[in-house]
Amino acid sequence: MSESTGFRNARYAQAITREIVSLNKERETRIVHVCGTHEDTISSHGIRSLLPSSLRLVAGPGCPVCVCAAEDVDRAIELARQGHIITTFGDMIHVPSTDSSLAKERATGADVRVVYGAGEAVAIARDNPDKEIVFVGVGFETTAPTIAIEILGNPPENFSILTSLKVIPPAMELLVTIEGFEVDGFITPGHVSTIIGSNAFQEFAKKNRVPCVVAGFEPLDVLESIRMILKQIEEGRAESENEYTRVVKPDGNRAAQKVLSDVFRLDDAPWRGLGIIKKSGYYIRDGYAEHDAQLRFEFPEFESVDIMPGCRCHEIILGMADPIDCTLFGNRCTPENPYGPCMVGHEGTCRIRHEYTLV
Numbered sequence: 001m002s003e004s005t006g007f008r009n010a011r012y013a014q015a016i017t018r019e020i021v022s023l024n025k026e027r028e029t030r031i032v033h034v035c036g037t038h039e040d041t042i043s044s045h046g047i048r049s050l051l052p053s054s055l056r057l058v059a060g061p062g063c064p065v066c067v068c069a070a071e072d073v074d075r076a077i078e079l080a081r082q083g084h085i086i087t088t089f090g091d092m093i094h095v096p097s098t099d100s101s102l103a104k105e106r107a108t109g110a111d112v113r114v115v116y117g118a119g120e121a122v123a124i125a126r127d128n129p130d131k132e133i134v135f136v137g138v139g140f141e142t143t144a145p146t147i148a149i150e151i152l153g154n155p156p157e158n159f160s161i162l163t164s165l166k167v168i169p170p171a172m173e174l175l176v177t178i179e180g181f182e183v184d185g186f187i188t189p190g191h192v193s194t195i196i197g198s199n200a201f202q203e204f205a206k207k208n209r210v211p212c213v214v215a216g217f218e219p220l221d222v223l224e225s226i227r228m229i230l231k232q233i234e235e236g237r238a239e240s241e242n243e244y245t246r247v248v249k250p251d252g253n254r255a256a257q258k259v260l261s262d263v264f265r266l267d268d269a270p271w272r273g274l275g276i277i278k279k280s281g282y283y284i285r286d287g288y289a290e291h292d293a294q295l296r297f298e299f300p301e302f303e304s305v306d307i308m309p310g311c312r313c314h315e316i317i318l319g320m321a322d323p324i325d326c327t328l329f330g331n332r333c334t335p336e337n338p339y340g341p342c343m344v345g346h347e348g349t350c351r352i353r354h355e356y357t358l359v
Helices: 010-024 036-044 070-081 102-107 118-127 144-152 168-177 190-196 198-208 219-235 254-263 286-291 313-317 349-357
Strands: 029-033 055-059 085-088 112-114 133-139 159-166 185-188 212-214 240-242 264-271 275-284
Touching: 010 219, 029 036, 029 219, 036 055, 036 190, 036 219, 036 349, 070 085, 070 102, 070 133, 070 159, 085 102, 085 118, 102 112, 118 133, 118 144, 118 159, 133 144, 144 159, 144 254, 159 264, 159 286, 168 198, 168 275, 185 190, 185 198, 185 219, 190 198, 190 254, 198 212, 198 240, 212 219, 254 264, 275 286, 313 349
Parallel strands: 029 055, 029 185, 085 112, 085 133, 133 159, 185 212, 212 240
Antiparallel strands: 159 275, 264 275
16 A cells, blocks of 8 residues: 555545544643554654644653663663573663663673564573573563463473563553543554453543544554544543554454463552552463563562653653653763663654654
8 A cells, every 4th residue: 555545645644634623623632642653653754743732642651661660670680690691672671770781781791682572582592401591571462472472382491581561551540540640532552452452441441531542553543543532522422442443353362362361460560660550560370480580580689760860751651741851851861872761662752752853
């Protein structure tokens, strides 16, 4: 499908934008998304510039490495210092923690390897039977099934996972309870929804009287999801609707959901800058405890620091501040030398804004 006739059709975008302006009617509207890929689409295509000034698109906690708690990174660093082979995704090695990062540990001799998934880490474990291989598992509901599959596949005894896997709906529940946090609608994450389904947000929408729309990742997907949210507001509805129907189903991917429930249990989990969120993290079940790095190894007591002095990542993750509000943005904190986690990953709000808006 070409850009002129498909999901980037300029004429269609203009038509949707006109309807958005008409529906918004100069009211102050705040729409929050919880997906780094949506922020990339919004920023790279200048979607905010198409919208009326009274309508704000706000980035929430949609970057998995950004919300990875410092204590989880500190554990990975400790295991690297103990001499184990640490494997993880490329973004994760640069995430700053209390006093180091996996990239810094690698620079001083630790065996830290970038992999594309848990399967590659399992292969490394098979090739190095005399070493302990730890995969630092970071991500949301989209990534977690790929990790669960490897655990179910009878990996070698020297393979374990340090989990920092998060669940999105509980974070949304937290957002709407924060005093001063205003939201008129949520663009809900397309990738996550392929697993959990659009119906997963239905109870949340009705209980909190907040319209939700699952959106895809093309510019027209985002614009259409905004139009759908404004339409709900105009009609006095608060439901979970699905713009991304070509991929997302109401009930999601049942097979992936079963894999998740077989391997993981839900429990309270730390989110960087947000604290403990109830029932928001995936943890390995007792039946697979031999592959749980948190149980397999001993760790010293940590005094982990989530947010370093001067950093505003916690406010940015919450959608309470914009990257340009931070005095460190583009100065002390850059993609080449990140001071805060939001500047690291390709889904990090600061990293995205730095790439597309810094002059």
